[in-house]
Amino acid sequence: MESLIYCIEKILHGPIHRLRLLFIMKKVDIEREKLILNRELLREKVEAIDKTEKVNDAFLEWLEEMEKVREEELSELEAAITDRSNWISPDTERILRLYNGLLDKMKILNSKCVFEAFSNPIPGLEYFSSRHFVCFESTKETSDQLMEAMQDDSIHIIGLYGKQGSGKTKLVEAVGKKAKYLNIFNEVVFATVSQNTNIVWRIQNQIADLLDLKIERHSEAARARTIYSKIESKGRVLVILDDVREKLELENIGIPITRRQQECTSMDCQREIPLHPLFEEEAWTLLKKYSGIDDESSSALLTVAQEVANECKGLPSTIKDVGSSLKGHPVEEWKAVLGSLRHSMARYQIFLSFRGDDTRYSFTGSLFDALCREGFKTFMDDGGLESGDQISLSLINAIEASRLSIVVLSENYASSSWCLEELVTILDCIKKKNQLVWPIFYKGDPSDIRHQKSSYGKAMAKHESRLVNDSEKVQRWRSALSEIAGLSGMHYNTGYEHKFIQTIVERAKNNRNRLYVQSTDMD
CATH class of the missing domain: 1.10.8 (Helicase, Ruva Protein; domain 3)
Structure with a gap:
């Protein structure tokens, strides 16, 4: 009896499974048609939405899932049923399971094809920037051009240029965040180039850090290959390079911010976009x-x-x-x-007057470094040899083209005729150019300077004996020393120099409004 039943089941096995398979395939066809119809309807909506709106991420996820079902699952089924002899084999059960799984996924996708909000308004550029950023009409025009260029598949390098201080860095950071929000790019990487002896190395380190990439190889070429592979794996990546001042051999880098328009050209930018000053x-x-x-x-x-x-x-x-x-x-x-x-000649915010032998490699050198780190354009003489009593024309120009002169009155300041000539020029700029002057009484007494005593008295006596035929010059120097000693200044005798230097820097920061320098550079 058992063997008879087994024989009957074996005879009926093929036809029954084929009927079940055909029945499920019909259901899959119906769900597939619904899925395709839903996709086409949604795509029409996408094309119809306003450019000021962004398609809901839920739809994009739905579309991605739908394409995955269509491509991956169907290809597996087609491979399984290509040989129809499998329909009466034990593989029929596997095919049935695959179709049942596909049918369930399609039903779920069709049921999920209902979105409360198909699109959302795209936030303004301020949404993607720091709280200090304000997007005016002139800024929006440039940001629109950047967004348009980034969506052009034929453009791989874009150059943005404008005057120093016009807001390029803040703008391009905001545009980069907006591009990622709109799914134009999968990743956005920002790196500052600046002038550096290892420019390529610096860029590689910054990009690697932002991509969570550990670079273990030490040659630039090997590091480049590692970064290239990582970027390739990310899909569309926007690399923003800030403060590019010379040509870089980088392909498909996104947006380089160059220093001048001609450097955009030297970078082979396929699109050059200006950021104009505000109205x-x-x-x-x-x-x-x-x-x-x-x-x-x-x-x-x-x-x-x-x-x-x-x-x-x-x-x-x-x-x-x-x-x-x-x-x-x-x-x-x-x-x-x-x-x-309105002092249009100014090129430097701060001029440092000092006796090189006394403080170049100590106090004044440290002060110069601290001021530069805070962003002040500071002039410090490069240490050329002094010759004669007349200072160079370049020094005179630097003094006259500065907003503030800091005079470091150290022990041997008056022994240098150049320092004294600098001082005369500096004090003259108070009257003629409304220049600020801060005396720093470095390990000395202002009364010794005012009355030319101690080291200052000895130095002036030597000048008098040397310049017996030019007493007027010596008198100008004496008057200048008396005048500078009478100005409100800062005193240092003992203690931590770095703390005293920081006090000077803070004072400069508090007077930044008086130290404005008009820039003509295109940055």
Whole structure:
């Protein structure tokens, strides 16, 4: 009896399974048609949405899952049923399981094809930037050009250029975040280039860190291959290079921010985009934001403030610095800043006058380094040999082209005729150019300088004996020493020099509004 039943089951096994398989395949065909229809309807919606809106991430995930089911699962089924002899073999059960699995996935996908919000408004550029960023119409025009270029598959290198302080770094950081939000790129990497003896090495390290990549090889070529492989595995990657000043042999890097327009050309940029200064009304709006003034402020303050805004030449970073430093200050200080802004010759914020043998490699060298690290454009003589009593024309120009002179009055300052000539020129700039002058009484007594006693008395006596035929010059030097000693300065005798230096730096930071230097560089 058992053997008879076994024989009957064996006879019926093939037809029954074929019927079951055909039945399930029909159901899969129906669900597939629904899936394709849903996909086409959603794609039509995507094409119809406004450019100011972003497709919901849930739809993109649904579409990705749907394509995965279509491609991966179907290809496996097609391979399994290509040989129809399998339909009456034990593999029929496996095919049935595969179809049942596919049917369940398609049903789930079709049931999930309901989205509460198919698209969402794209936030403004401020959403992707720091709280200090303000996107004006002139900025938006540039950001739109960047977004358009990044979505052009024929463009791999974009150059952004503009004046120093025009806000390129903040803009491109925000645009990069927006591009990732819109799924234009899978990854966005930002690296600062700057001038460095190991530019390529520096870029590689920054990119590797941002990609969570450990670079163990030590040659540039090997490191480059490792980074290249990592970027390739990420799909579309935007690499933003900030402060590029010379040509870099990098392919498909995204957005290099170059120093001048001609350097965009040297980088073989396929698209060069300028960031123009703010319009006058935009500059005025930004100054009011940072300074705290409004239409209720006094008419005198508003008049001066409007002129200050115009003198900032539409550069957001300058407007921010000037506005923040003048917040809550009286109109007299606004007028002083306005005078400084109109001092168009200024190239340096700070000039350092010092006796090289005394402090070049100690106090003054450390002060110069600290000021530069805080971003101040500082002039320090490179140590050329002094010859004669007349200082070089380049030094005179540097003094006259500075907003502030810091005079380090060390023990042997007066023994140098160059230092004394510098001092005469510096004090003259107080009257002619409204220059700030800060004397630093370094391990000395101001009264010794004022009355030319101790080392200052000995130095001046030597000058008198040497310049018997030019007593007027010596008298100018004596008058300059007396005048500088009478100015309000800072004193150092003992203690930690680095703390005293930091005090000077903080004072400079508090006077940044008076130290503005107008830049003509394209950055």
